[in-house]
Amino acid sequence: xKLSARTGQALxxxxxxxxxxxxxVTLDGxxxxxxxxxxxxxxxxxxxxxxxxxxxxxxxxxRYVVRHGAHxxxxxxxxxxxxxxxxxxxxxxxxxxxxxMPGKVVRLLVAVGDAVQAGQGLAVVEAMKxxxxxxxxxxxxxTEVAVAAGQTVxxxxxxxxxx
Amino acid sequence: MAAPPFSKxxxxxxxxxxxxVIRACHEMGIRTVAVYSxxxxxxxxxxxxxxAYPIGPPPSSESYLRIDRILDAAKRxxxxxxxxxxxFLSENPEFARxxxxxxxxxxxxPVSAMQAMGDKVASRELMTRAGVAVVPGSPPLADAGDAAAxxxxxxxxxxxxxxxxxxxxxxxxxxxxxxxxxSFAQAKGEAKAAFGDDTVFLEKLVVRxxxxxxxxxxxxxxxxxxxxxxxxxxxxxHQKLIEEAPSPVIDAAARARIGDMAVRAAQACGYVSAGTVxxxxxxxGSFYFMEMNTRLQVEHPVTExxxxxxxxxxxxxxxxxxxxxxxQGDLVPRGHAIECRIIAEDPExxxxxxxxxxxxxxxxxxxxxxxxxxxxxxxxxxxxxxPMLAKLVAWGATRDEAATRxxxxxxxxxxxxxxxxxxxxxxxxxHDAFRAGxxxxxxxxxxPELTRSEDDPWLQEIAVVAAAVAHFRRLEQLSAKGxxxxxxxxxxxxxxxxxRR
Numbered sequence: 001x002k003l004s005a006r007t008g009q010a011l012x013x014x015x016x017x018x019x020x021x022x023x024x025v026t027l028d029g030x031x032x033x034x035x036x037x038x039x040x041x042x043x044x045x046x047x048x049x050x051x052x053x054x055x056x057x058x059x060x061x062x063r064y065v066v067r068h069g070a071h072x073x074x075x076x077x078x079x080x081x082x083x084x085x086x087x088x089x090x091x092x093x094x095x096x097x098x099x100x101m102p103g104k105v106v107r108l109l110v111a112v113g114d115a116v117q118a119g120q121g122l123a124v125v126e127a128m129k130x131x132x133x134x135x136x137x138x139x140x141x142x143t144e145v146a147v148a149a150g151q152t153v154x155x156x157x158x159x160x161x162x163x
Numbered sequence: 164m165a166a167p168p169f170s171k172x173x174x175x176x177x178x179x180x181x182x183x184v185i186r187a188c189h190e191m192g193i194r195t196v197a198v199y200s201x202x203x204x205x206x207x208x209x210x211x212x213x214x215a216y217p218i219g220p221p222p223s224s225e226s227y228l229r230i231d232r233i234l235d236a237a238k239r240x241x242x243x244x245x246x247x248x249x250x251f252l253s254e255n256p257e258f259a260r261x262x263x264x265x266x267x268x269x270x271x272x273p274v275s276a277m278q279a280m281g282d283k284v285a286s287r288e289l290m291t292r293a294g295v296a297v298v299p300g301s302p303p304l305a306d307a308g309d310a311a312a313x314x315x316x317x318x319x320x321x322x323x324x325x326x327x328x329x330x331x332x333x334x335x336x337x338x339x340x341x342x343x344x345x346s347f348a349q350a351k352g353e354a355k356a357a358f359g360d361d362t363v364f365l366e367k368l369v370v371r372x373x374x375x376x377x378x379x380x381x382x383x384x385x386x387x388x389x390x391x392x393x394x395x396x397x398x399x400x401h402q403k404l405i406e407e408a409p410s411p412v413i414d415a416a417a418r419a420r421i422g423d424m425a426v427r428a429a430q431a432c433g434y435v436s437a438g439t440v441x442x443x444x445x446x447x448g449s450f451y452f453m454e455m456n457t458r459l460q461v462e463h464p465v466t467e468x469x470x471x472x473x474x475x476x477x478x479x480x481x482x483x484x485x486x487x488x489x490x491q492g493d494l495v496p497r498g499h500a501i502e503c504r505i506i507a508e509d510p511e512x513x514x515x516x517x518x519x520x521x522x523x524x525x526x527x528x529x530x531x532x533x534x535x536x537x538x539x540x541x542x543x544x545x546x547x548x549x550p551m552l553a554k555l556v557a558w559g560a561t562r563d564e565a566a567t568r569x570x571x572x573x574x575x576x577x578x579x580x581x582x583x584x585x586x587x588x589x590x591x592x593x594h595d596a597f598r599a600g601x602x603x604x605x606x607x608x609x610x611p612e613l614t615r616s617e618d619d620p621w622l623q624e625i626a627v628v629a630a631a632v633a634h635f636r637r638l639e640q641l642s643a644k645g646x647x648x649x650x651x652x653x654x655x656x657x658x659x660x661x662x663r664r
Contacts, residue, residue: 001634001635001638003631003634005627005630005631007618007623007626007627008618008620008623010623012627014627014628014631016631016632016634016635023632023635025628025631025632027624027627027628032628034628034632036628036629036632038636040523041522041523041540041579042522042523042579043523043525043577044629044632044633046625046628046629046632048625048628053625053629055625055626055629056523056577056579057629057630057633058522058579058580059630059633059634059637064626064629064630064633064634065579066622066625066626066629066630067577067579068619068622068625068626069573069574069575069589070570070573070574070576070585070586070588070589071586071589071619071622072586072619072622073618073619073622073623073626074618075626075627075629075630077630077631077634079634079638083638083641083642084634084638087637087638087641098546099546100515100516100517100518100546101516101546132513132515132516133512133515137519154222155222155546155547156221156546156547
């Protein structure tokens with residue numbers, strides 16, 4: 001399996017294959033034998049070049065949040081194979097994006113039909129004299145905008161529906 | 164073992180503090196009653212209590228603030244006492260009075276003490292009469308000459324404030340007499356424009372203030388002791404993020420002095436129960452009374468760790484009329500404790516709330532670590548309440564050991580699925596200014612690097628490897644689930660050694 005991985009500004013080429021219960025990960029042309037085991041929930045124990053790492057891996061589409069200790073690194077994967085592409089862009093059910101605080105909708109940043117990226121701003125809600133941008137939890141298409149600019153919303157109120 | 168002071172107690176709160184109170188009760192042999200809103204059916208405090216009663220819809224105004232429903236749950240369960248925790252109804256004299264009327268013991272101070280300390284102006288006057296220092300100020304000022312006279316009496320620097328004020332408008336810091344006439348005119352003009360009222364007054368400007376507070380315990384028999392101070396200077400929007408005991412700038416002599424001030428404040432209002440006297444300390448070493456919190460504080464564990472006293476148990480014993488078992492001389496701090504409030508907020512995006520479902524959670528452990536939590540892996544953090552998930556507390560023989568231990572524990576702690584303050588806390592623990600104890604309430608503004616978003620570059624290689632392996636496994640599982648449909652063009656289409664279908 002051949003992937004490209006983006007970390008910040010850097011782009012890496014990665015090839016993964018199975019090798020006798022472990023994996024061979026070829027990272028930018030260098031092959032490493034990797035003993036990676038998923039032990040509980042999101043936690044992996046990874047033995048890599050003699051070093052022991054415990055990381056947790058949280059995936060949303062092609063965006064992988066990898067945590068080691070209190071540190072984290074975001075890795076954006078793209079997989080050119082058909083199955084990989086499908087999996088990374090797999091549509092979940094419609095997702096309601098709600099206001100996380102009571103406040104006033106100051107601006108709407110999207111309209112029905114817009115395609116959005118994970119992390120893209122959907123609406124700005126003012127609460128406690130601060131403007132807070134409500135971001136898309138994942139990529140998708142806007143199928144409903146449930147509020148209007150100027151409207152007061154309760155905490156938990158539906159703002160936008162993504163599909 | 165002493166007989167339990169009550170047979171059953173209701174906890175009128177939620178989250179980590181409800182769990183904290185339940186734990187104290189279970190150690191004392193007291194049966195516990197939880198109350199919960201519709202959003203909290205799955206919450207940890209409901210799981211830990213012996214009994215649980217629903218009290219209404221998610222908004223706290225319809226549940227955790229409903230005195231009638233909480234007292235109804237107390238009546239139905241036969242609870243003899245109610246502990247209010249912090250927030251919600253904990254400082255509401257009406258609730259304390261309603262408990263008394265219903266024949267249930269309120270675990271907290273008398274109504275009169277709550278009222279005396281609840282009024283900011285009246286409590287300042289009460290403190291002044293009791294000989295406790297308050298931030299010096301002036302009455303409303305007639306003219307610039309009057310302002311100059313008061314400023315001279317108070318001592319520069321001073322702050323000109325609008326009586327009708329708020330939000331910094333009509334506010335001017337004045338460092339020398341020459342600045343006064345023009346600032347006076349400007350402040351009056353701003354106040355007039357903003358509030359339609361140009362009344363201004365002066366207050367002493369406390370430079371680089373530290374938030375230092377003193378814990379007191381008073382019983383119903385006239386004994387009142389203090390349990391030293393906590394420093395809570397690391398705050399955002401006036402909310403504390405990190406607390407510690409003792410303060411790095413307080414020695415035993417200063418502790419005795421501010422402890423005495425706090426005991427006098429408590430006695431002046433006839434205080435009974437656990438309470439906290441909040442003070443500001445200027446960089447010149449001066450202390451001023453701010454307010455008294457007539458309840459248990461969020462950050463009480465750091466005091467418990469260094470004094471070896473369980474404050475919640477003490478509150479319950481006091482509420483049952485039992486005398487304090489300690490004299491002031493018995494209470495000596497040992498070592499140092501630090502608390503980090505683990506909150507569901509994103510510090511790198513201006514502390515915006517980030518509720519959601521916790522996918523995975525691992526609490527740290529080992530020597531000197533305390534984990535007071537209201538959540539678990541799989542729990543959905545409700546959007547309706549405070550974003551605090553848990554408190555992580557580290558004790559060490561020295562401040563350095565406590566900070567290093569906290570950093571170690573933060574490395575073990577993992578909360579996946581939602582954004583939290585863990586990385587921020589980790590940066591603070593190894594920050595030079597924090598390690599030097601150079602704290603003040605503007606600490607976060609002074610050190611923006613603590614809340615700046617950044618990748619951790621040393622992590623890149625292993626992160627790419629982990630993400631690629633996780634993705635590979637995801638597709639393997641997909642093809643295993645999808646059954647016989649061959650997966651085209653992928654690495655595992657060929658039979659691989661060790662990979663059984």
